[in-house]
Amino acid sequence: MIFSIIAAIMTVFPFVWSAILATHDRSTIFGGGIPLYIGDHLGANYDKLMEMLPFWRAMANSFFIAIMGTSVSLLFCSLGGYAFGVYEFKGKNALFSFMLATMMIPPVVGLIPFYLIVKMLGLLDTLTSVWLPFTATPFGIFLVRQYVVSSIPKELLEAAKLDGAGEFRTYWSVVLPLLKPSLATLGIVQFVFFWNNFLTPLIALNSQEKYVVTLALRSIQNNPNAPWGAVMLGTTIAILPLLVFYMFASKRIIAGLTSGAVKT
Amino acid sequence: MELSKDEPTPKRGFFRLSRKAAPYLFLAPYLLLFLVFGLFPLLFSIYLSFHSWNPVEGLEAMEYVGFENFKTALTDPWMWTALKNTVFMGLYAGLSQHLIAIPAACVLVSFGGRIRHVLTSAYFLPYITSGIAVSLIFFQMYAPQSGIINQTLLLLADSKWAGWAFTWVHDAMPIRWLEDVALIQPSISFVVFWKFTGFNIVLYSTGLMTIPKDLYEAARIDGAGAFKRFWHISLPLLRPFIFFAVTLTLIGQLQLFEEPYVLTRGLGGPSQSGLTITAYLMRIGWEWYEMGTASALAWLLFLLISVLTALQFIFFGKKGLRNDH
Numbered sequence: 001m002i003f004s005i006i007a008a009i010m011t012v013f014p015f016v017w018s019a020i021l022a023t024h025d026r027s028t029i030f031g032g033g034i035p036l037y038i039g040d041h042l043g044a045n046y047d048k049l050m051e052m053l054p055f056w057r058a059m060a061n062s063f064f065i066a067i068m069g070t071s072v073s074l075l076f077c078s079l080g081g082y083a084f085g086v087y088e089f090k091g092k093n094a095l096f097s098f099m100l101a102t103m104m105i106p107p108v109v110g111l112i113p114f115y116l117i118v119k120m121l122g123l124l125d126t127l128t129s130v131w132l133p134f135t136a137t138p139f140g141i142f143l144v145r146q147y148v149v150s151s152i153p154k155e156l157l158e159a160a161k162l163d164g165a166g167e168f169r170t171y172w173s174v175v176l177p178l179l180k181p182s183l184a185t186l187g188i189v190q191f192v193f194f195w196n197n198f199l200t201p202l203i204a205l206n207s208q209e210k211y212v213v214t215l216a217l218r219s220i221q222n223n224p225n226a227p228w229g230a231v232m233l234g235t236t237i238a239i240l241p242l243l244v245f246y247m248f249a250s251k252r253i254i255a256g257l258t259s260g261a262v263k264t
Numbered sequence: 265m266e267l268s269k270d271e272p273t274p275k276r277g278f279f280r281l282s283r284k285a286a287p288y289l290f291l292a293p294y295l296l297l298f299l300v301f302g303l304f305p306l307l308f309s310i311y312l313s314f315h316s317w318n319p320v321e322g323l324e325a326m327e328y329v330g331f332e333n334f335k336t337a338l339t340d341p342w343m344w345t346a347l348k349n350t351v352f353m354g355l356y357a358g359l360s361q362h363l364i365a366i367p368a369a370c371v372l373v374s375f376g377g378r379i380r381h382v383l384t385s386a387y388f389l390p391y392i393t394s395g396i397a398v399s400l401i402f403f404q405m406y407a408p409q410s411g412i413i414n415q416t417l418l419l420l421a422d423s424k425w426a427g428w429a430f431t432w433v434h435d436a437m438p439i440r441w442l443e444d445v446a447l448i449q450p451s452i453s454f455v456v457f458w459k460f461t462g463f464n465i466v467l468y469s470t471g472l473m474t475i476p477k478d479l480y481e482a483a484r485i486d487g488a489g490a491f492k493r494f495w496h497i498s499l500p501l502l503r504p505f506i507f508f509a510v511t512l513t514l515i516g517q518l519q520l521f522e523e524p525y526v527l528t529r530g531l532g533g534p535s536q537s538g539l540t541i542t543a544y545l546m547r548i549g550w551e552w553y554e555m556g557t558a559s560a561l562a563w564l565l566f567l568l569i570s571v572l573t574a575l576q577f578i579f580f581g582k583k584g585l586r587n588d589h
Binding site for chain 1: 281282283284286288290291293294298300301306308319371382385386387388389391392393394396397398400401403404405410412415416419458462463466515518519525526529546549550559563565569
């Protein structure tokens with residue numbers, strides 16, 4: 001019991017520590033000893049952080065790609081999952097197996113040509129290049145399909161047809177509202193992915209005003225004169241949105257991110 | 265267009281999809297994105313791995329070299345260093361993750377709902393946060409002079425009650441966690457361990473909760489102690505979960521990038537002992553512009569992941585999945 005609690009404290013401690021350091025100046029951080037109290041240099045660190053790079057711009061970019069990426073993912077994956085779940089069509093099984101097989105390929109394998117195609121499409125150094133390509137994921141389509149198969153009764157679809165609803169309308173007005181639980185799960189997975197993504201922005205974004213927050217953090221580390229209080233403030237701010245979200249919905253988030261493991 | 269029962273709806277409208285076309289249209293975004301950003305890069309990457317190419321010189325500069333890139337990658341001593349580093353860090357972080365997570369999950373499920381929920385949330389937290397952000401925090405914590413780890417060690421060495429155990433801590437010679445060849449891999453592995461153990465604890469505790477309670481009850485009546493119950497009931501029935509969790513760890517560890525990248529400031533660490541395969545691949549491709557060799561290395565990495573996952577499935581998975589049924 002005590003061991004479990006100590007482990008939990010040790011797990012959370014680095015976050016608390018970074019928030020504490022964000023309030024101290026150089027002399028306290030480098031002066032020896034462990035300042036386990038809140039200092040009074042938060043304002044100064046904030047100013048320094050803003051001086052180093054357009055930090056809020058990076059936060060806004062991250063929000064933009066996370067929100068665009070997540071909402072478009074919900075649309076594309078629900079369409080795809082619905083198609084695999086309710087229709088019989090030529091090549092369905094082959095396509096489905098193929099889609100699942102591609103999940104096994106490490107992303108780094110296609111990274112270099114990914115860069116090339118992004119460049120050819122004129123998307124290099126645009127935020128589109130870091131969200132659009134990842135909106136129709138095999139995992140998302142698979143997740144929605146499983147839900148459609150297990151929870152959407154065929155009779156409902158037939159009833160919609162009898163009432164004269166077309167194919168798209170059946171999806172949009174009848175099925176989509178019922179998909180909420182699986183879309184909530186998918187939304188969490190995608191939001192966390194987009195917010196934390198580093199590899200794609202690292203290769204696709206160059207200019208500082210396009211930086212997302214992970215790139216911004218990495219770039220201030222390279223600044224040899226980076227004041228640690230300011231760096232830790234940046235880290236804390238970068239973690240905060242997910243942290244707040246987590247505090248309200250930790251159960252859902254945990255269930256969402258482990259859903260691949262637990263059969264439903 | 266409002267639908268109501270009195271009004272007959274037109275059978276054919278402009279936006280009416282035929283039942284045959286509908287699934288293809290619904291899958292169109294996936295198919296299109298996959299062709300452009302998934303399949304093309306994969307095929308091109310195969311093509312590229314047989315060519316020598318510096319992207320700065322344009323597509324015309326591409327030259328067919330056969331298996332030369334694979335030979336270069338396989339005979340490059342740095343590649344073997346990177347592989348060795350990746351494997352060692354994978355073993356340190358991977359093994360410790362699972363060895364701690366299984367017993368921790370057993371303890372966790374024995375708690376009541378509320379405490380369990382709070383502890384689960386705490387353990388899981390590092391998993392959702394950015395690898396870049398948490399690695400930066402650890403980068404600070406590992407700092408030789410000001411980092412909290414060395415500061416704590418100094419404090420312990422100076423204290424009356426614990427000083428005898430910490431005489432190896434020297435004020436003048438702080439431990440260089442990230443600059444010492446012997447320490448860099450354990451230091452990086454610890455961050456990875458810290459980040460992913462909670463995820464595994466949650467997986468295993470979910471698995472444990474699927475085990476019927478009467479099995480433990482029956483074993484208790486037969487006089488089996490806590491350890492025996494763990495060994496003969498929990499562990500075998502957890503097998504499919506262990507298989508799944510270990511597979512995820514294997515795939516993740518072999519592609520390790522963010523944590524070592526930040527902790528070594530992108531430089532690979534002392535004697536490059538913090539250089540991982542993915543980090544080396546990025547260096548070959550984006551610093552040396554040898555896209556062919558980088559592609560070959562990526563496919564070798566894919567091969568390694570496939571072989572290890574297959575082996576893991578043969579030795580571990582099959583039996584575990586059979587137990588599941």
